[in-house]
Amino acid sequence: MDQGHHKETFISKWVFSLDHKIIGLQYMFTSLSFLLSGFSLMLLMRWQLAFPGQPIPFLGRFLPESMAPGGVMLPEFYNQLGAMHGTIMIFLGIVPLGVGFFGNYFLPLQIGARDMAFPRLNMMSYWIYLLGGLVMLSSFMMPGGAAQSGWTSYAPLSVTAPAGQTVWILAMVLIITSSLFGAINFIVTTLNLRVEGLTWSRLPIFVWAQFVTAILLLFAFPVLEAGAVLQLLDRIAGTSFYLPAGLVVDGAPLERTGGGSPLLWQHLFWFLAHPEVYVLILPAMGIVAEIIANGTRKPLFGYKEIVGAMCFLGVMSFLVWAHHMFLSGMKTSLSYFFMTTTMIISIPSVAILTCLVLSLKGGSIRFTTPMLFAIAFLPMFGIGGLTGLPLGFTPTDVYLHDTYYVIGHFHYVVVTGTIIALFGGIYYWFPKMFGRSMNSFWSKVHFWLTILLMNGIFFPMFIQGLAGVQRRLYDPTAQLHNVAVQPTNVFMSYCAWGLLLAQIPFIVNFFYSMFKGKKTAENPWEATTLEWACPSPPLPHKNFEKTPTVHRGPYEYSVPGHKTDFYPQNAA
Amino acid sequence: MMMEETATGIPSGKLGIWMFLASEVMLFGAFISSYVILRTGSPLFEIPLREMLGIPLATLNTFILITSSVTMVLALDSIQKNNQKGLVGFLAATVVLGFAFLGIKAFEYHHKWAEGITLSSGLFGSFYYTLTGLHALHVIGGILFNLYILRNGMKGIYSNDHHERVEYAGLYWHFVDLVWVILFPILYLL
Ligand code: HEM
Numbered sequence: 001m002d003q004g005h006h007k008e009t010f011i012s013k014w015v016f017s018l019d020h021k022i023i024g025l026q027y028m029f030t031s032l033s034f035l036l037s038g039f040s041l042m043l044l045m046r047w048q049l050a051f052p053g054q055p056i057p058f059l060g061r062f063l064p065e066s067m068a069p070g071g072v073m074l075p076e077f078y079n080q081l082g083a084m085h086g087t088i089m090i091f092l093g094i095v096p097l098g099v100g101f102f103g104n105y106f107l108p109l110q111i112g113a114r115d116m117a118f119p120r121l122n123m124m125s126y127w128i129y130l131l132g133g134l135v136m137l138s139s140f141m142m143p144g145g146a147a148q149s150g151w152t153s154y155a156p157l158s159v160t161a162p163a164g165q166t167v168w169i170l171a172m173v174l175i176i177t178s179s180l181f182g183a184i185n186f187i188v189t190t191l192n193l194r195v196e197g198l199t200w201s202r203l204p205i206f207v208w209a210q211f212v213t214a215i216l217l218l219f220a221f222p223v224l225e226a227g228a229v230l231q232l233l234d235r236i237a238g239t240s241f242y243l244p245a246g247l248v249v250d251g252a253p254l255e256r257t258g259g260g261s262p263l264l265w266q267h268l269f270w271f272l273a274h275p276e277v278y279v280l281i282l283p284a285m286g287i288v289a290e291i292i293a294n295g296t297r298k299p300l301f302g303y304k305e306i307v308g309a310m311c312f313l314g315v316m317s318f319l320v321w322a323h324h325m326f327l328s329g330m331k332t333s334l335s336y337f338f339m340t341t342t343m344i345i346s347i348p349s350v351a352i353l354t355c356l357v358l359s360l361k362g363g364s365i366r367f368t369t370p371m372l373f374a375i376a377f378l379p380m381f382g383i384g385g386l387t388g389l390p391l392g393f394t395p396t397d398v399y400l401h402d403t404y405y406v407i408g409h410f411h412y413v414v415v416t417g418t419i420i421a422l423f424g425g426i427y428y429w430f431p432k433m434f435g436r437s438m439n440s441f442w443s444k445v446h447f448w449l450t451i452l453l454m455n456g457i458f459f460p461m462f463i464q465g466l467a468g469v470q471r472r473l474y475d476p477t478a479q480l481h482n483v484a485v486q487p488t489n490v491f492m493s494y495c496a497w498g499l500l501l502a503q504i505p506f507i508v509n510f511f512y513s514m515f516k517g518k519k520t521a522e523n524p525w526e527a528t529t530l531e532w533a534c535p536s537p538p539l540p541h542k543n544f545e546k547t548p549t550v551h552r553g554p555y556e557y558s559v560p561g562h563k564t565d566f567y568p569q570n571a572a
Numbered sequence: 573m574m575m576e577e578t579a580t581g582i583p584s585g586k587l588g589i590w591m592f593l594a595s596e597v598m599l600f601g602a603f604i605s606s607y608v609i610l611r612t613g614s615p616l617f618e619i620p621l622r623e624m625l626g627i628p629l630a631t632l633n634t635f636i637l638i639t640s641s642v643t644m645v646l647a648l649d650s651i652q653k654n655n656q657k658g659l660v661g662f663l664a665a666t667v668v669l670g671f672a673f674l675g676i677k678a679f680e681y682h683h684k685w686a687e688g689i690t691l692s693s694g695l696f697g698s699f700y701y702t703l704t705g706l707h708a709l710h711v712i713g714g715i716l717f718n719l720y721i722l723r724n725g726m727k728g729i730y731s732n733d734h735h736e737r738v739e740y741a742g743l744y745w746h747f748v749d750l751v752w753v754i755l756f757p758i759l760y761l762l
Pocket residue numbers: 152277278280281323324342343345346349384385386388389391392393397400401402406409410413414418
């Protein structure tokens with residue numbers, strides 16, 4: 001523990017720590033808190049969707065006049081909740097959890113490193129992230145409330161919106177900066193700090209996934225940063241980058257020179273935001289691959305194919321962004337291009353999924369909790385991916401665009417896909433982080449309730465979307481054609497509130513097990529990768545007693561002739 | 573600082589700087605593409621008269637910045653030959669040239685603003701100040717980086733087998749120079 005040169009104080013050990021494991025844990029607790037708060041915003045919205053115009057019971061009394069007079073939420077407040085829900089979940093919840101926490105904690109361990117390449121940069125990226133998150137939340141206190149132009153912040157609406165939008169932009173710039181620092185760190189760490197013997201073809205899939213993710217972040221985020229700066233200038237400096245001439249706002253003409261293009265923002269935004277969806281899914285796929293190899297006790301099916309598909313996904317994800325803009329009036333030739341690339345990019349996604357499914361074949365599966373989550377990921381991600389195809393074809397997208405079908409599509413990939421995988425990862429690596437295991441009964445209760453309720457929320461979205469229900473509606477009953485499917489909204493809302501309750505077993509189990517859980521050995525899952533070759537928790541600032549050397553690939557399970565059914569990477 | 577063993581054989585700091593510059597390329601790339609798209613696509617994009625742009629002064633500034641890249645190369649070259657004085661002298665020259673660039677830029681801003689080319693006077697002005705302003709911020713960053721190296725250099729910290737940071741500062745400075753070499757023609761000459 002003692003570094004030799006300096007004594008650790010409480011502050012340097014737990015608060016301004018340079019240790020990737022502590023920073024990882026900081027990321028974990030912070031991003032889980034953001035996930036919970038972003039989720040709570042949605043729970044409020046679900047009241048309005050299920051019972052439009054009725055006062056929110058109990059909680060309504062605590063909301064100020066500017067948000068919900070008499071407990072009935074205002075349309076502006078509904079919009080704020082929606083925009084902040086999306087922003088918080090994606091930029092402050094899932095990415096920091098999947099990359100900031102999982103990447104930070106386990107990538108160095110899996111490559112046998114003592115820490116990240118730049119520990120100080122790592123610490124900075126956490127603190128900038130936290131600051132960005134707090135700034136984002138604080139925007140609810142701005143006059144006119146928080147950002148309310150959706151997580152996509154389309155111009156010109158976002159340019160003429162109240163001050164909360166400016167705060168949104170500033171917070172985004174902080175979050176982007178933090179992600180860029182993180183991305184540089186992950187790339188250099190993977191390139192440079194692999195231990196002896198850990199060649200590229202022996203890297204665990206999780207490391208590959210994090211590596212490709214970091215490259216996506218590095219190349220995509222600066223473009224949104226540029227877009228955000230232009231939007232900021234449009235808002236505060238009187239420029240017209242996104243403003244066409246002759247704009248009339250609230251009945252009064254806008255005093256601007258105009259000439260700008262609202263579509264410019266859409267291009268800059270989606271150039272980031274499409275790669276961003278792979279930032280959301282790749283770490284999840286990496287986690288699922290680790291768990292499946294371990295739970296089936298056999299090598300992954302198609303290691304090389306998975307790695308190849310991930311790299312190909314990474315490249316292609318920069319060439320499909322305008323499939324979010326088919327209805328913006330683009331040229332047919334252009335929409336053909338993006339339709340084709342979208343079809344091409346679904347091939348590697350399906351290839352990865354197929355490899356993971358085939359990995360199950362012939363395995364003697366151990367149905368541990370992490371394994372339940374990993375197996376559930378497969379069909380759920382399948383539904384999410386398949387429902388993307390009709391959105392990628394222009395003829396069908398004309399009908400489906402901006403309906404609840406799109407919302408259903410991406411919640412299947414991000415929630416029942418990514419979040420389920422991230423939960424699985426937490427259960428899988430919990431013993432490594434705390435040297436104790438989580439209670440298995442309550443983990444399974446958490447699993448079953450969560451997966452059922454998630455489907456209860458998101459499946460009806462497809463039905464609604466096909467029935468023509470638009471997204472971002474304050475009052476779904478305001479249009480006649482929506483009334484037929486209004487009962488589904490009530491059902492979905494009950495599922496959503498139930499989903500909150502279903503997290504209680506997880507939260508209690510987590511904290512209880514952290515301190516009181518059953519003590520576990522170094523390698524409780526009998527796994528092969530390097531993170532299991534160090535003590536649980538790994539030694540502060542150095543992880544391994546002795547730097548390991550790697551002798552074989554990552555998933556040598558059930559090797560004929562070997563005495564146990566797992567052959568660790570570092571075993572001689 | 574000792575050179576650490578790395579899997580690629582390239583020092584981590586150097587890889588880090590390269591990655592950072594890659595993200596910077598995307599940042600400027602996004603701004604510049606936005607400029608090109610609106611300049612070629614927007615009917616309301618009015619380009620000011622050439623006389624208003626002050627091309628001679630900007631040419632001088634380009635020359636100053638390119639010279640500063642040369643002095644930066646000479647600074648690195650000096651320390652590679654273990655010439656401490658040379659390092660300090662050429663770095664100081666680089667910093668002075670950086671300040672000269674900013675000074676002229678400030679004068680140009682003042683002049684243009686007085687002529688009516690402002691941030692909100694039209695798309696050209698908006699892009700002009702955004703692009704050059706962002707670049708100027710990078711110049712300031714580069715000057716700070718160089719001053720930090722200069723301070724260490726005066727303390728005699730660097731030597732022929734330990735000068736990675738000098739090299740990193742150089743990489744960054746050349747990048748900032750390169751951005752200007754792209755901005756100059758597309759803002760002034762086209
Ligand atoms: C596997 C193949 C996939 C295809 C073909 C696909 C296709 C599409 C298309 C065409 C849209 C735009 C729909 C519209 O607005 O009309 C869309 C929206 C979206 N997709 Fe996918 N997608 C796929 C996978 C994913 C994955 C893996 C994720 C995330 C992990 C994802 C997240 C999203 C999100 C967040 C949106 C909506 C953004 C918004 O408008 O708010 N998709 N998808």
